[in-house]
Amino acid sequence: MVEEVIERESPTAAWSSTGSATGSKALPLADVDRHAEARKPTGDRELDRVLGGGLVPGSLVLLGGEPGIGKSTLLLQVALLLGEKVLYASGEESAQQIRMRAERVGLNGPGCHVLSEVSTAKILQAAEHLQPDVLIVDSIQTAHNPQLDSAAGSVSQIREAAAEFLRYAKARHVPVILVGHITKDGHLAGPKVLEHMVDVVLQFEGDRHHLFRMLRALKNRFGSTQELGIYQMDGQGLKGVANPSGLLLGQREEGLSGSAVGIPSEGMQPLLVEVQALVSSAVYGTPQRSCTGFDTRRLNMLLAVLEKRCGFRLGAKDVFLNVTGGLRVEDPALDLAVCAAILSSNSDIPIAQGMAFAAEVGLGGEIRPVHRLEQRINEAGKLGFDTVFCAKQSGVKAGKVNGVNVVPVKRMEDLVGALFG
Ligand code: TYD
Ligand code: MG
Numbered sequence: 001m002v003e004e005v006i007e008r009e010s011p012t013a014a015w016s017s018t019g020s021a022t023g024s025k026a027l028p029l030a031d032v033d034r035h036a037e038a039r040k041p042t043g044d045r046e047l048d049r050v051l052g053g054g055l056v057p058g059s060l061v062l063l064g065g066e067p068g069i070g071k072s073t074l075l076l077q078v079a080l081l082l083g084e085k086v087l088y089a090s091g092e093e094s095a096q097q098i099r100m101r102a103e104r105v106g107l108n109g110p111g112c113h114v115l116s117e118v119s120t121a122k123i124l125q126a127a128e129h130l131q132p133d134v135l136i137v138d139s140i141q142t143a144h145n146p147q148l149d150s151a152a153g154s155v156s157q158i159r160e161a162a163a164e165f166l167r168y169a170k171a172r173h174v175p176v177i178l179v180g181h182i183t184k185d186g187h188l189a190g191p192k193v194l195e196h197m198v199d200v201v202l203q204f205e206g207d208r209h210h211l212f213r214m215l216r217a218l219k220n221r222f223g224s225t226q227e228l229g230i231y232q233m234d235g236q237g238l239k240g241v242a243n244p245s246g247l248l249l250g251q252r253e254e255g256l257s258g259s260a261v262g263i264p265s266e267g268m269q270p271l272l273v274e275v276q277a278l279v280s281s282a283v284y285g286t287p288q289r290s291c292t293g294f295d296t297r298r299l300n301m302l303l304a305v306l307e308k309r310c311g312f313r314l315g316a317k318d319v320f321l322n323v324t325g326g327l328r329v330e331d332p333a334l335d336l337a338v339c340a341a342i343l344s345s346n347s348d349i350p351i352a353q354g355m356a357f358a359a360e361v362g363l364g365g366e367i368r369p370v371h372r373l374e375q376r377i378n379e380a381g382k383l384g385f386d387t388v389f390c391a392k393q394s395g396v397k398a399g400k401v402n403g404v405n406v407v408p409v410k411r412m413e414d415l416v417g418a419l420f421g
Contacts, residue, residue, distance in 0.1 A: 003156070039222075040134070040175065043081035046231060046240040047074070049267075050202060050215050052223020055134065055175040059222065060166050062140070062194065064180040065204030070213055070231070070238050071179050074204065075136050076101055077237055078177075080109030084133040087126060091118040091142030091152075105237030118144045118152065120161045124168055132174065137165060139179035140194070162194050195219065210326020212241065214266075228266040245272035245383055248325045254353060258345030261385070262337025263358040263376040264329045270372065270379040272356060273327055275334065277341035278320040287316060293323030294338065295330070302339055302361060309365030310412050312346060333370040335361040336389060339412065340419060349420055354386035359394075365412040369394030377401050389415060 039054035048054050055061070065071045072093070079086040080102060086109070090098060098114045111133075115126050120143050127135050137143060143161035144152035151157065162178065169176040180194065182203075195201050199221040206213040215229035230241040241247060249272055252259065258277045263270050275294075282288065291299050299321055306312045319342060323329055337357040344351050358376045360368040369391040370376070377388050377396075381404040390396060392408040399406060409415045 040082070040084070042078045043083065044074075044078055044240065045242075046215060046229030047078065050217050050227045050229045051200065052217075052220060052227070055177075056199070056222045057175055058169050058173045059175050059199040060162075060169050060197065061175065061177045061200040061202065062180050062198040063177060063202045063204060064182050066182050069204050069206065070233055071204055072138050073101065073105065073233070073237055074215075074231075075138060075177060075179065076112075077105055077107065079112045079134070079136055080105070080107035082109065082134060083111060085111045085113070085130065086134045086136065087113050087115060087123075087130050087132040088136045088138070089115045089117055089123045089126070090138040091116070091144075092138055104235075107237075118142050120145050120164050124164060127168065127172075127174075131172075135165070135168070135174055135176045137176065137178050139181060140165075141181050159193055159197075162197050166197055205328065207326040212244065212325050212327055213238065214327065226267045228269070244325075245379065248273055248327075249383060251324070252353075255350050257348045257350045258341055260337040260341040260344060260351050261356040261380075262329075262334040263356055263380055263388070264331035264334045265370075265372055265376060266329065266331060268372075270376040271327075272380060272383055272385070273329060273334070273337075274324045275337045275341045276322045276324060277338070277345045279314065279317050279342055279345040282316055282318045288318045288320070290319075291321045293326065293328050294321055294334065298332075298335070299338065301363070302335060303342070305361060305363060305365050305412065306339060306342065310416060312343070314342070314346065317346070331370075332360040333358050333376070335359065336367065336415070340389075340415065343416060343419065347420060351419060352387070354384070355389065356380045356385045356387070357389045359389065359391040359409070361412065367391040367393075367409050367411060367415070374401070377404050377406060380404055389418070 039056055041048050041054040063071055079088045095114050095116045113130055117123050140158055140161055141153045144157060145160050148157055148160055165176045201219040203216050203218050204213060213231040217225045230244045231238045232241050252274055260275050261272055262275055263272055289296060289299055303314050307314050336359040339361055340351060340357055358370055360370055362368050373390055373394050380388050381402050387405045387407060389407050389409055392410040396406050396408060398408055
């Protein structure tokens with residue numbers, strides 16, 4: 001239960017004739033000042049792309065992610081790279097710890113000021129004093145307004161703190177970045193209202209034990225939410241990964257059954273990822289289905305399609321699926337690669353090294369087209385693939401496209417025929 005203070009409305013109706021003299025006036029859209037937003041590039045290519053070009057002055061950005069994923073590292077790097085006056089206020093680490101981390105990532109930003117503080121009033125005081133070009137607050141859960149009774153991290157504290165930083169951002173026209181923790185089930189801890197208040201919600205995700213970390217925009221008032229930033233954590237901090245496909249596929253083993261390469265397009269950039277499947281007879285009564293990096297429900301659906309439409313007896317088999325590199329792929333264009341990997345494992349026949357797959361699979365076993373197919377084919381060609389399977393409906397003709405042999409397939413049976421004869 002949260003107590004809420006409701007302001008009393010003025011007794012005169014806002015729309016009465018007396019009030020109209022001071023009231024706001026609607027403008028034709030064309031008369032509104034365009035006021036080109038001068039975005040501040042952060043110096044981090046991946047982050048800039050996800051933000052849509054950089055930080056917008058006066059915007060409030062929320063960066064969410066599980067503990068240990070690298071939120072503090074990312075923002076400290078940004079603070080050091082920006083080359084402007086930045087206030088990095090941390091309620092989680094001491095100034096010494098932040099200094100040590102800065103040395104670890106090997107950057108020295110002369111404009112970066114650090115403050116170890118939890119009180120929102122003191123953080124904002126320091127900001128008023130320093131007049132930074134960017135304010136970073138790590139994290140919103142530790143920010144605390146002593147005037148409120150409730151404990152730090154409680155709903156009312158988080159909401160109040162976010163509101164204070166929002167007022168500061170708008171009043172001083174300074175971008176403010178807040179770090180937010182994520183609960184076990186993947187939601188931003190704290191009230192949903194936080195996501196409504198801020199202009200941009202970024203999510204940093206990935207498995208701590210895997211190669212890649214991904215940065216996505218869940219909400220962006222100044223750009224698209226399509227872009228995906230990919231990072232790699234090493235001993236010297238986070239590095240943007242320019243060619244993730246090359247890195248991912250570099251570890252492929254030759255002649256292994258159950259492996260297929262798909263071409264999902266997360267953001268504007270198509271990626272080539274390896275899908276591995278393991279199909280084996282179930283030892284226990286109920287067969288297991290387990291996925292890493294892919295939606296389990298989608299896997300179940302694809303298994304049902306393979307069973308019902310193509311007659312493969314997979315109902316009594318354990319099926320494990322893994323998208324390598326720790327990527328989580330949502331693009332349905334991966335469907336065909338998933339099916340190919342499952343069939344390959346099931347029959348124990350490897351798929352040729354140079355083949356890649358880009359199509360969605362429908363409930364009827366039909367192969368469906370995906371958007372931006374040409375870019376996907378080009379990306380595959382760049383990485384040395386010679387054959388791409390896609391949907392017949394996508395309108396491409398069988399034959400060479402930029403040196404890649406394109407094979408349109410209409411139904412699942414066609415794929416089975418083409419792959420395994
Ligand atoms: P951190 O940024 O503190 O995560 P968050 O703020 O999201 O909780 O750090 C994440 C992990 O990254 C930490 O466990 C240590 C590791 N790390 C490296 O591997 N290399 C580095 O250079 C740094 C700074 C951290
Ligand atoms: Mg942290």
